[in-house]
Amino acid sequence: MKTIVCKIGTSSLTQPDSRQLALSTIATLIETLTQLRKAGYAVVLVSSGAVGVGCNRLSLAERPRTLAKKQAIAAIGQGRLMRVYDDLFTSLGQPIAQILLTRRDLMQRSCYVNAYNTFQELFQLGVIPIVNENDTVAVEELKFGDNDTLSALVANLVEADWLFLLTDVDRLYSADPRLFPDAEPIHRITPDQLTQLQIKTGSSGSSWGTGGMVTKLAAARLATRAGVRTVITRGNQPQNLLKILQGETIGTQFEPLARPEKARKRWIEHGLIAMGKLYVDAGATQAICQQGKSLLAAGVTQIEGEFPSSEAVIVCDTQGTEIARGIVNYSSTELQQIQGVHSDKIPKILGYMGSETIIHRDNLVIKSYTESG
Structure with a gap:
């Protein structure tokens, strides 16, 4: 039908x-x-x-x-x-x-x-x-x-x-x-x-x-x-x-x-309202856009906005261009503490074992991919 x-x-x-x-x-x-x-x-x-x-x-x-x-x-x-x-x-x-x-x-x-x-x-x-x-x-x-x-x-x-x-x-x-x-x-x-x-x-x-x-x-x-x-x-x-x-x-x-x-x-991209932005370096941009990888803390360079975990955010490259959006595993406060560090150091910084990824690839929609088809 x-x-x-x-x-x-x-x-x-x-x-x-x-x-x-x-x-x-x-x-x-x-x-x-x-x-x-x-x-x-x-x-x-x-x-x-x-x-x-x-x-x-x-x-x-x-x-x-x-x-x-x-x-x-x-x-x-x-x-x-x-x-x-x-x-x-x-x-x-x-x-x-x-x-x-x-x-x-x-x-x-x-x-x-x-x-x-x-x-x-x-x-x-x-x-x-x-x-x-x-x-x-x-x-x-x-x-x-x-x-x-x-x-x-x-x-x-x-x-x-x-x-x-x-x-x-x-x-x-x-x-x-x-x-x-x-x-x-x-x-x-x-x-x-x-x-x-x-x-x-x-x-x-x-x-x-x-x-x-x-x-x-x-x-x-x-x-x-x-x-x-x-x-x-x-x-x-x-x-x-x-x-x-x-x-x-x-x-x-x-x-x-x-x-x-x-x-x-489709729900993540179109149904949710982004509550903040994450800026990532060139390596992270290539990893998530071209290699289908999850976003890791090491690639995050800046956090914008205040939000709890499990909210939608926009992911931007070094030029500020939106490249993706997804659901974060950490709050903005936590991200401020762990941005730029390797995943194995997150438990020591936060005091507990959290997710290895900032945004898992299953919860990440790549804009450049959807636009190029």
Whole structure:
């Protein structure tokens, strides 16, 4: 069974002037997703719009700026938005489910696995899950930030084959076509091209959304590194999903890596938030990036941040470039004492026998490897 994740943004869900729901677009999207489900695809819809719908319900002239007010208005809009989805999907006999996620839900391995199992059960039941960030309880430092990122993380979680990012432009251009008339359309991007891609982008999206082309490119990088083919295409023409799956060249396609990471390493890279940084010397960089070795204390030259053991950290080379990230076996305080020393001296320094490695290779994701494929 092929799995599809479809993300639609506020700019596609609402009318630009009145901010009323764009019911014709929503109805077409629902018909399309129902067709795909009946054709045998497992389908997930990641939907923005809760804050926009809540603002319209309260006749607010602009999007709220404080987190507390956004959370309150999201609570008003989410139920109203789900009612629209439920009424329209029910008219086609398609059952749906609501899943509200926070970043914290994906940070704990047990919660991550439970979320995966829930999605799989819903797929087996023929249900289309509708996902949004749980804005009402999310705290600022643990927010996804935008639903482009959320959709890429969900695509990674459910091991999707396709991620569709529906937006207010038909494809990616070399620059924002609304600001640069000579912008060239881009139809297909390989993993190598994506790492080098430089795009002139405008603002961070519409006044009622939180995304923009920058967040979509970040989502494409995240998803393709997990092996998910990603497409940017126009949101008010959701029927194009069927044509794209049939091979038509519509929108911009980002080709996935041929060899994505295993599930646990995808969780480490994409599910966890790094709590600090470790800087390593040239020898350690070569050992972990080219030889598949674990990170040892002898190679660590500097520690940044405060964190306990078993947290995720970023590993940087001597130039400060991120080369990997992983789960540390020691706290930052302990690392300050043992950085640069050989592993056999760790028990004497700390007074107890700890791990021989700072980050074991099974808990280490090499960025240079995943980007080169």
